[in-house]
Amino acid sequence: MDDLKARYSGARVLITGGMGFIGSNLAHRLLELGADITIVDSCVEGQGANPFNVADIKDQIKLYIYDLRDRGPMASVVKDKEYIFNLAAFTSHIRSYENPLEDLEVNCRSHLIFLETLRKHNPGAKVVYTGSRCQYGRAQYLPIDEEHPFNVVDINGAHKAAVEYYHRLHELHFGMRCLRVRLANIFGPRHQMNHSKQGFLNWFIRVAILQDTIQVFGDGSQLRDFLYVDDAVEAILLLAARDECYGEAFNLGSGKPLSVLESARKVAELTGCSYCLTPFPSEYAAVEVGDLYLDIAKIQRAIPWEPQVDFDEGLARTVDFYRRFGEHYWECEGFESFDRAAAGSSGNPTHLPYDDKVR
């Protein structure tokens, strides 16, 4: 993609949540394209940030352990950036159900503060915000297009919707440039593997590699829309490179439904493990949305993009990645040396770069 290289080579890019799953994959791709990359991540445990995700590129990027609410340091970080990929989020539906006020604070309030910081210090930046399918909640029709109402079924969905509104309103009222993406079930390397509260496929893969039995809740017939992370990253970069895409919202998925049971069967087949059906635990049943897959016609009209890695191939690459590097993911390591109170708390942040804090 010479097109992307021309656009991003030398571009000053900020990735929030850049030590997490999609953020770190995006960073790797942007580095190939020659971008000047800064990452901020609050490194909250259990949310996806993993030092290993950027260990191989840490000398070629700037990395700061900040929270979006850290106005002062964030002001200095955002001020000269051309592109801002705003990926930071708590993404657990279950956790939001257990602690809605925490979810409000870290999802809504932090993004509102961040947008105010941006408006003040860099209102001309191009901002890409990644929301999610969970904004749609239970489908009124399938596939879900961008006009589908937000029928959220959990607090996290309500807050993701609010944060998308914030981005839209900052365009509308203050002339900022924001592009909103609603992600399907993105999967692939560098996803956290410590718990099953941010999706199930990563958990199936962990269980399979560790040679346990995959447990599928219910009858597993619910359809999902899986997209391999490299394809997601490519689409995000293509969208962000086109001025006419700002001000718009785009679904980002494969558009191809696959059942949860079928995904489990494929993981089992690939790894030689077994799988079984088990009743839904109540906390999962409460946030279950039924079938959910996306209409991707709009994004395909906007950019020349087609998923290149199908589910089977993506799964094979993912399993291979965790077979090689799983030890860095089964228990997230590297956080012990964090001075979290100093590094992550708003109001009293430190500016220490990566190497001083994470080993």
Add this chain to the structure above:
Amino acid sequence: MDDLKARYSGARVLITGGMGFIGSNLAHRLLELGADITIVDSCVEGQGANPFNVADIKDQIKLYIYDLRDRGPMASVVKDKEYIFNLAAFTSHIRSYENPLEDLEVNCRSHLIFLETLRKHNPGAKVVYTGSRCQYGRAQYLPIDEEHPFNVVDINGAHKAAVEYYHRLHELHFGMRCLRVRLANIFGPRHQMNHSKQGFLNWFIRVAILQDTIQVFGDGSQLRDFLYVDDAVEAILLLAARDECYGEAFNLGSGKPLSVLESARKVAELTGCSYCLTPFPSEYAAVEVGDLYLDIAKIQRAIPWEPQVDFDEGLARTVDFYRRFGEHYWECEGFESFDRAAAGSSGNPTHLPYDDKVR
């Protein structure tokens, strides 16, 4: 309405925001019906609370100056209530645009805390939440029915949407009973008359009574849906009395569009003042939604209700009210004697009843 009397006579009712416009009108009606009424209001200046709104009934109700965030005192207030009319809100679109974080705090966070308090201390209460037309934002089609997506155009709308989601999710996840109402342009006595940031009709009436010229922004052609407050109160009470209405959202308006210009003309005609057209100030233009009126078929299927007071009659009653009592509304009085820091702040609330704090 014997039906309502049977339902509410002796019923223990809490009204949040009960010193404000709709809350105080609701309190008057519930008192006629024989309810046992408790009001809480945080009495934030400029938001609608006015001691005069309940001055004539203050000896027959319990009134507390609490904020929804005051968990301890709110727990004791909610715990034995059968009906909770949750009307407390900051309703200024302009103010939310000027201070989005304040709006997040007082609209979203306060309601989330309040719902958590309710869940803990009175999960079986019947809760009526009043959202607004602003959740719909700019209309994709007219009249707007309850299935219309939320295309919010201001932060206040985003937060009203989030709070409606909170109520819905507390039904869905925790089995609470919540009924959600989306209000059109409700008008009538007891609305604040200090500023034009919560609507325009009240402002037109103030200007007219004080014999100035009504200024209509733009060409005044935008259509609105006006409903007289007594009709709104009756509908809310009928909905809340029907168990089958919980779990649902209902538009509440007249369903009859009237232009802003026409409303100005009617006010002018009634009062003998003049009106003129003037360009939109930018802060109003940013939150202007164009035509907006509601489809009220759903509420009319649910309850035997038809607006009884048309716009002309409602306007005549409203103008008459402010001609008689305007002195209590032109400048909101009675707040000077408040020890606001003690009475209104979360975490350090007082339990002082009305008479000790407001004169």
